[in-house]
Amino acid sequence: MELVVFVLASAMMLVGALGVVTRSNPVHAALSLVLTLFGVAVHFVALEAYFLAAVQIIVYAGAIVVLFLFVIMLLGVDKAENLGTEPLIAQRWLAGVAGLGLLGLLVVAVSRGADALITRAEGLDTAANGATGDANIQQLARSVFGDYVVAFELTSVLLVVAVVGTVLLARRRAGVEA
């Protein structure tokens, strides 16, 4: 059963990812991205990261993709672009070779690094350990608001900086007739 879920979610994820890269219309690419994000969310549920699965749907599929679609519509670029011609000579060919090389390196690295994994933590609350209900959320909250509370506070600074910076960037300069 878990294998079926794994295969289906992986297929969703990879088909969506290929769609993002190959669709000529940016709107179709954004919708393919939603498919990929749902696939990743299903993987999160299968890995018992329930809170992250919900956040993945709400933040990524809900907010970030809507932001992408909003900008596509705002700029009026929701037309298919011409993907037939290659702007740089052999760019795609070289990108494919580089991608295959990277894939080979990653697969070799993860398969050979399996022996080096060292379990050092106090344990994860999963169903196998008898955890029920919202144990995952409780454990994640203790980690975020306990061990990593400084990093959590710093992300609020990051978000404020991002919002102020974006407002400054997108604002028309005073005195400039646009």
Add this chain to the structure above:
Amino acid sequence: MPEPTTLSYLIVAALLFVIGTVGVMVRRNPLVMFMCIELMLNAVNLSFVALARELTDIDGQTIVFFVLVVAAAEVVVGLGIIVAIMRNRSSLTADDMAELKG
């Protein structure tokens, strides 16, 4: 029926990461390049969560939480830059952004 191992999750994440990398190298629309960066971030998140279960360590899920926040901030700033640059232009390709070229 065998259960999927952590290694299979990591290999699927590697495939997703490579698709995103190739997308950034091939596509010329800055918006689509951003979406490909999101693919790469998601691949890394998937490996973090898979390893969190393998190592029974909640820290892997915590860092995914922070990656989500940083990704949201990155998209906001990036799209703001794209809107600011493209306001006065009709086409949208990465080749147009050559103001700093010597």
